[in-house]
Amino acid sequence: MNKLTPVPVTRDIKNIVNAGLQRRHAAERRFRAYGLAAITLGLAFVVLMFVNIISKGYPAFWQTYIELPINFNPTVITPEGQRDQKTLEDADYAALVRVGLRETFPHVESRRDLQELYRLISSNASLHLRDMILKDVALIGTTQSVWVLASANVDTFVKGNIDRTLDESLRQVKDQEIGWIDKLQASGQLEQRFNIGLFNNGDSREPEQAGIRGALVGSFYTLLITFLLSFPIGVATAVYLEEFAPKNRWTDLIEVNINNLAAVPSIVFGLLGLAVFINFFGLPRSAPLVGGLVLSLMTLPVIIIAGRAALTSVPPSIREGALGIGASKLQMVGHHVLPLAMPGMLTGSIIGMARALGESAPLLMIGMVAFIVDVPKNITDPATVLPVQIYLWADLPERAFVERTSAAIMVLLAFMIVMNGLAIILRKRFERRW
Amino acid sequence: MLFYLFVTLALLSLSGYYLGKKRAFTVAGSHIRNLHSLPSYYGSYTALWCGLPALILFTVWATLQPGLIIKLVVARLPQELQDLPPGQLNLVVNDIKNLVSGNIVSSTPDATILAAVDHYRHLEWIGNVSLWVVVITLAIAGIVHGWRAISPKLRARNQVERVINLFLIASSTVAIFTTLGIVLSVLFESVLFFGKVPINDFLFGLQWSPQTAMRADQTGSSGAFGMIPLFAGTLLISGISMIVAVPIGLMSALYLSEYASPKFRAMAKPALEVLAGIPTVVYGFFAALTVAPLIRDIGTTLGLQVASDSALAAGLVMGIMIIPFVSSLSDDVINAVPQSMRDGSYALGATKSETIQRVLLPAALPGIVGSILLAVSRAIGETMIVVMAAGLSANLTANPLEAVTTVTVQIVTLLTGDQEFDSAKTLAAFALGLMLFIVTLILNIIALHVVRKYREQYE
Numbered sequence: 077m078n079k080l081t082p083v084p085v086t087r088d089i090k091n092i093v094n095a096g097l098q099r100r101h102a103a104e105r106r107f108r109a110y111g112l113a114a115i116t117l118g119l120a121f122v123v124l125m126f127v128n129i130i131s132k133g134y135p136a137f138w139q140t141y142i143e144l145p146i147n148f149n150p151t152v153i154t155p156e157g158q159r160d161q162k163t164l165e166d167a168d169y170a171a172l173v174r175v176g177l178r179e180t181f182p183h184v185e186s187r188r189d190l191q192e193l194y195r196l197i198s199s200n201a202s203l204h205l206r207d208m209i210l211k212d213v214a215l216i217g218t219t220q221s222v223w224v225l226a227s228a229n230v231d232t233f234v235k236g237n238i239d240r241t242l243d244e245s246l247r248q249v250k251d252q253e254i255g256w257i258d259k260l261q262a263s264g265q266l267e268q269r270f271n272i273g274l275f276n277n278g279d280s281r282e283p284e285q286a287g288i289r290g291a292l293v294g295s296f297y298t299l300l301i302t303f304l305l306s307f308p309i310g311v312a313t314a315v316y317l318e319e320f321a322p323k324n325r326w327t328d329l330i331e332v333n334i335n336n337l338a339a340v341p342s343i344v345f346g347l348l349g350l351a352v353f354i355n356f357f358g359l360p361r362s363a364p365l366v367g368g369l370v371l372s373l374m375t376l377p378v379i380i381i382a383g384r385a386a387l388t389s390v391p392p393s394i395r396e397g398a399l400g401i402g403a404s405k406l407q408m409v410g411h412h413v414l415p416l417a418m419p420g421m422l423t424g425s426i427i428g429m430a431r432a433l434g435e436s437a438p439l440l441m442i443g444m445v446a447f448i449v450d451v452p453k454n455i456t457d458p459a460t461v462l463p464v465q466i467y468l469w470a471d472l473p474e475r476a477f478v479e480r481t482s483a484a485i486m487v488l489l490a491f492m493i494v495m496n497g498l499a500i501i502l503r504k505r506f507e508r509r510w
Numbered sequence: 511m512l513f514y515l516f517v518t519l520a521l522l523s524l525s526g527y528y529l530g531k532k533r534a535f536t537v538a539g540s541h542i543r544n545l546h547s548l549p550s551y552y553g554s555y556t557a558l559w560c561g562l563p564a565l566i567l568f569t570v571w572a573t574l575q576p577g578l579i580i581k582l583v584v585a586r587l588p589q590e591l592q593d594l595p596p597g598q599l600n601l602v603v604n605d606i607k608n609l610v611s612g613n614i615v616s617s618t619p620d621a622t623i624l625a626a627v628d629h630y631r632h633l634e635w636i637g638n639v640s641l642w643v644v645v646i647t648l649a650i651a652g653i654v655h656g657w658r659a660i661s662p663k664l665r666a667r668n669q670v671e672r673v674i675n676l677f678l679i680a681s682s683t684v685a686i687f688t689t690l691g692i693v694l695s696v697l698f699e700s701v702l703f704f705g706k707v708p709i710n711d712f713l714f715g716l717q718w719s720p721q722t723a724m725r726a727d728q729t730g731s732s733g734a735f736g737m738i739p740l741f742a743g744t745l746l747i748s749g750i751s752m753i754v755a756v757p758i759g760l761m762s763a764l765y766l767s768e769y770a771s772p773k774f775r776a777m778a779k780p781a782l783e784v785l786a787g788i789p790t791v792v793y794g795f796f797a798a799l800t801v802a803p804l805i806r807d808i809g810t811t812l813g814l815q816v817a818s819d820s821a822l823a824a825g826l827v828m829g830i831m832i833i834p835f836v837s838s839l840s841d842d843v844i845n846a847v848p849q850s851m852r853d854g855s856y857a858l859g860a861t862k863s864e865t866i867q868r869v870l871l872p873a874a875l876p877g878i879v880g881s882i883l884l885a886v887s888r889a890i891g892e893t894m895i896v897v898m899a900a901g902l903s904a905n906l907t908a909n910p911l912e913a914v915t916t917v918t919v920q921i922v923t924l925l926t927g928d929q930e931f932d933s934a935k936t937l938a939a940f941a942l943g944l945m946l947f948i949v950t951l952i953l954n955i956i957a958l959h960v961v962r963k964y965r966e967q968y969e
Binding site: 100101103104106107108110111112113114115117118119121122125128129132308309312313315316317320321329330333334335336337339340341342343344345347348350351352356373376377380404406430431433434435436437440441445463464466467470478481482485488489492496500 | 667671674675677678679681682683684685686688689691692695696698699757758759760761762764765766768769770778780781782784785787788789790791792793794795796798799800830833834837861862863864866867884887888890891892893894897898918921922925926939940943946947950951954958
């Protein structure tokens with residue numbers, strides 16, 4: 077064995093330790109900084125995404141309108157003098173719009189220039205005039221100042237998204253049109269108003285007319301079916317598994333099944349819906365009914381797991397109190413346990429519904445990806461939901477759709493925040509700690 | 511039409527409840543305690559006798575009626591129409607159905623079709639009327655039967671509870687039926703697919719170009735259905751997302767549970783959970799419109815060749831989405847380690863970071879590994895981000911700057927196109943779905959097994 081020179085033990089060990097202390101404290105500070113950096117980065121991502129979406133989306137809430145002098149010429153609207161519904165509906169209101177435009181810009185002569193001029197106004201201006209006449213027939217023969225929707229290119233330019241300084245061949249809006257737009261702005265005939273069309277209209281290929289109403293109604297019906305199907309079945313399953321099920325292999329199988337279903341990718345549920353509900357049962361494609369069925373199968377495990385947690389949290393003394401005065405097991409569950417566990421179950425279901433609201437992959441599989449213009453009237457009409465609408469709009473090339481997609485995302489996120497907030501308030505107010 | 515029948519049935523059941531309850535009070539005689547059960551149970555007994563058999567008959571009849579009517583209408587069609595191949599006969603049937611419901615049809619209908627439409631309407635009218643009559647008769651008969659059976663000795667509560675128990679058990683089997691449905695439906699279509707494309711080509715093929723010929727002489731009719739490039743793409747994008755999510759998620763969990771003050775933790779934890787609640791479409795939009803052009807611009811200034819739908823963009827955004835999964839699951843596991851272990855470490859003079867690295871992480875490691883595996887399974891099954899931000903053509907590469915496609919993208923592309931349903935192209939989507947389901951199932955089982963086997967039981 078080596079002969080170790082005896083060292084003054086205590087003082088040197090203390091020196092050794094003290095020498096390393098600075099390095100260790102530095103490592104400690106670094107580690108803490110990494111942790112803080114990680115969480116700051118995570119929170120920064122949240123903020124970044126919200127700022128990005130909101131900055132892209134809030135311009136969509138304002139829409140450009142142009143004021144035109146419209147002469148409701150009786151010879152155009154009612155050429156033979158009769159004012160029945162059909163004549164008023166079929167009249168050529170587009171001609172009135174064109175006359176109004178020519179009057180505002182009387183020096184535009186050539187055919188090509190006139191066609192460019194007509195493109196300043198959206199295609200639904202004639203429909204707007206028709207609605208005015210149908211509401212008040214007395215307008216025929218008068219001249220009114222009507223505010224009509226400007227086309228998407230004008231709107232994009234006015235919002236500053238088309239670069240004036242670019243070469244004309246690279247722009248959607250030509251110099252001549254810019255001149256007209258400037259003139260309209262100078263004379264106060266062009267203004268931006270709140271875009272109520274975003275919430276009133278269904279989908280459209282024209283960005284200035286596109287709205288999310290169809291998607292909102294479709295989402296509402298789909299979520300309604302999802303809730304009506306998944307909540308009772310989920311609560312019943314949770315009650316059965318927690319209170320009544322004997323501890324045998326069959327019950328284990330059910331529990332393993334539910335845990336697995338909670339982790340299955342959502343697109344596989346879409347495949348199930350396609351193969352079983354649409355092909356085998358022949359339900360209508362792209363209907364909220366099928367979407368609700370698929371989403372309820374997805375939400376079921378979430379509700380069951382939350383329900384079981386809520387039921388477990390009710391203390392045994394409550395159950396034994398009920399049994400002690402002669403209640404049957406079902407009476408005990410229904411009268412004593414379930415009302416106390418209901419806040420937890422509702423919280424879990426609201427969170428599950430919020431997840432279902434944002435789901436789009438399984439709904440793509442069952443056909444909700446079509447271009448649907450009408451607002452669905454019942455659960456078997458073809459419909460689309462808000463996330464799928466966002467997905468469809470994200471693919472469209474017009475610049476104006478970018479801001480509309482962002483605005484639709486803002487609406488969707490608002491709904492999610494409201495639902496999650498509701499769940500949190502419910503939890504804070506009603507949940508009891510035993 | 512049928513909705514009103516449903517409402518009528520509900521109202522009849524409700525009246526059955528009140529009638530039964532009143533009857534119970536009547537037969538009780540002097541005092542309610544003569545009854546075996548509470549009066550409300552006698553009411554429920556009557557209501558169940560009224561509603562349940564009628565509802566079952568209603569459902570079965572309403573489901574079978576359309577199919578039966580179509581069969582009868584087709585049987586009355588002229589022979590040459592009945593002899594058509596099934597696809598064309600289906601078109602004729604669709605025309606009839608469209609005319610009945612007032613929709614547009616493919617061409618102007620001729621006399622036989624119009625006659626068939628009238629026949630359909632007639633049969634439908636007969637069917638609906640008889641349905642109404644039978645269901646309401648059954649409901650009223652149920653009320654009468656239940657009402658007459660009410661006596662003080664009738665064990666109404668037991669009967670009603672038996673029905674409710676059956677309902678509870680039936681609800682629990684919905685989960686099993688769902689799994690069964692998923693497995694069977696995906697398996698069935700996959701078996702059809704493997705009949706057209708050999709399973710070895712699918713599992714081990716290195717090329718994915720799903721094309722099937724519409725006509726025999728069409729060029730490009732050779733399709734390659736090898737799924738390895740798709741899984742390689744999935745693994746590449748999931749790998750990138752894990753590289754982003756695991757460090758950030760784990761360090762956030764450690765900071766929140768060890769270093770943060772309670773106030774900071776109460777604010778930061780929900781804020782991080784917000785990331786989990788954002789719909790994946792939003793992430794996809796963000797990836798496609800902001801992150802991908804940004805990466806491409808950075809790449810161009812650095813002189814690199816970056817695709818506009820690179821795997822890096824999709825992977826980054828998917829990583830951001832998975833951060834809260836890793837963070838919250840790890841947080842639970844780290845909190846489960848008892849305080850005594852931390853105290854012992856501090857007592858020996860270790861700093862906080864040393865305690866975390868040498869005591870906490872090894873103790874919590876099985877749980878953390880389990881949560882990482884669950885996050886990986888989530889990343890593999892993610893659809894919308896990759897559909898919007900990743901490419902469409904299969905590319906067997908490890909370069910994150912190139913465009914790759916994943917299994918989920920191909921499933922969506924194959925099924926939202928307009929191919930015939932039983933061509934190899936659409937069936938391939940089901941085969942891919944089967945693979946996806948199996949892989950995520952295995953990952954989840956491994957995660958559960960790892961956590962259970964290696965978890966230290968403290969106290």
